[in-house]
Amino acid sequence: MTEQLNNVQESISLAFSALAAERAAVAATNANGAAPHIPAQLFPRLGTYLLRNGMVTREQLDHALAYQKAQKAEGKDVRLGQTLVDLELVTRTDLDRVIMEQMIELQNALQQSNRVLEHRVAERTAELQEALTKLMELNQHKINFISNISHELLTPLAKIKGFSIMLADQALGDINEDQHKALHTVNRSVLSLEQLIKDLIRFASTARGEIKVDLRPTDLQKVYKELYQDFVAKAQREQLTLSLDLSPDFPAIKADAEKLNWALHQFLDNAIKFTKPNGRVILGGRTNGTHALLYVEDTGIGIPDDRISELFVPFHQLDGSSTRHFGGTGLGLAFAKRLVQAHNSDIELESKVDVGTRFSFLLPLA
Numbered sequence: 001m002t003e004q005l006n007n008v009q010e011s012i013s014l015a016f017s018a019l020a021a022e023r024a025a026v027a028a029t030n031a032n033g034a035a036p037h038i039p040a041q042l043f044p045r046l047g048t049y050l051l052r053n054g055m056v057t058r059e060q061l062d063h064a065l066a067y068q069k070a071q072k073a074e075g076k077d078v079r080l081g082q083t084l085v086d087l088e089l090v091t092r093t094d095l096d097r098v099i100m101e102q103m104i105e106l107q108n109a110l111q112q113s114n115r116v117l118e119h120r121v122a123e124r125t126a127e128l129q130e131a132l133t134k135l136m137e138l139n140q141h142k143i144n145f146i147s148n149i150s151h152e153l154l155t156p157l158a159k160i161k162g163f164s165i166m167l168a169d170q171a172l173g174d175i176n177e178d179q180h181k182a183l184h185t186v187n188r189s190v191l192s193l194e195q196l197i198k199d200l201i202r203f204a205s206t207a208r209g210e211i212k213v214d215l216r217p218t219d220l221q222k223v224y225k226e227l228y229q230d231f232v233a234k235a236q237r238e239q240l241t242l243s244l245d246l247s248p249d250f251p252a253i254k255a256d257a258e259k260l261n262w263a264l265h266q267f268l269d270n271a272i273k274f275t276k277p278n279g280r281v282i283l284g285g286r287t288n289g290t291h292a293l294l295y296v297e298d299t300g301i302g303i304p305d306d307r308i309s310e311l312f313v314p315f316h317q318l319d320g321s322s323t324r325h326f327g328g329t330g331l332g333l334a335f336a337k338r339l340v341q342a343h344n345s346d347i348e349l350e351s352k353v354d355v356g357t358r359f360s361f362l363l364p365l366a
């Protein structure tokens with residue numbers, strides 16, 4: 001019986017500690033200042049309980065506590081209830097009854113506490129849900145803004161482009177050698193600005209929802225040749241060798257040719273941008289009979305392992321400083337990832353700093 005009693009008292013102590021821990025947790029989440037629960041108020045300790053119910057006097061309790069302390073000093077760990085029984089201040093029957101009552105009170109206190117906690121959790125969930133909705137709205141505003149501003153930028157840019165081409169072609173009168181060079185630079189800048197704006201428009205239009213792909217048998221040779229045409233001049237300007245590595249009888253793949261072109265466009269643009277003069281960029285493909293592995297490989301600056309997770313975050317560049325050497329908005333890979341995922345595939349990346357990088361992904365053969 002004594003052992004049972006001790007066990008019950010131990011359980012109550014444990015429950016008491018659990019309540020205290022819960023109080024700490026609730027206090028920590030109690031951001032709006034509502035009064036937290038105090039377990040001692042919900043559930044008094046045994047001595048207080050006996051005192052409150054007139055079952056012992058203050059003197060008797062102090063005496064029992066002092067006795068218990070002295071026993072402890074002698075290495076005997078006796079519970080207060082047992083001490084009160086030993087000192088014949090409380091009968092065992094009364095003690096049993098009191099402990100039972102305490103258990104019931106404790107259970108009620110825990111239930112009440114749980115209800116409060118559940119209520120708080122529901123409140124916090126609603127707050128988080130509201131914050132999420134606001135964030136999604138904000139994101140939508142951002143995308144709309146990008147889309148609108150990009151379209152607005154394209155119109156005047158088209159005029160700048162048209163007139164600078166006319167000027168360069170001397171359609172508006174003769175120009176000298178220096179003016180020709182200057183216009184050439186203007187034209188190149190206009191083209192890259194136009195490309196950037198088109199990327200923004202594509203990103204915004206695909207960021208609004210799922211990217212729809214029209215998967216059809218696609219001739220990879222054709223896609224690669226177009227990309228080669230788009231990039232060869234730029235590679236030459238950067239003194240890089242751009243080459244295709246694809247067997248002439250490469251089988252058709254299942255893809256959306258336009259969106260595949262957009263994705264590879266981003267990889268190639270990066271490969272050329274992040275590779276120093278005299279380096280190499282390869283656009284290649286391999287097949288294993290069921291799938292094609294498409295890859296863009298460079299001998300560029302590489303990407304440190306611990307920064308790979310940052311690459312696909314929209315508007316994020318590894319060198320985001322104002323003194324950064326490379327241009328861009330940090331959208332390319334985020335966009336490419338969505339395009340590749342729309343093809344039910346995922347981008348693989350191998351990279352070594354100062355050695356080079358290889359982006360690849362698998363697509364099924366048609």
Ligand SMILES: Nc1ncnc2c1ncn2[C@@H]1O[C@H](COP(=O)(O)OP(=O)(O)OP(=O)(O)O)[C@@H](O)[C@H]1O
Nearest residue numbers: 270271274302317318328329330331332333334357
């Ligand atoms: N081939 C690569 N070699 C080294 N670093 C790369 C390579 N490709 C991407 N990165 C790193 O990943 C970052 C994100 O690339 P991403 O294409 O998303 O943006 P960006 O090229 O900087 O800008 P944008 O593509 O919008 O013009 C780059 O800024 C660069 O730090």
Ligand SMILES: [Mg+2]
Nearest residue numbers: 270328332333
């Ligand atoms: Mg890029």
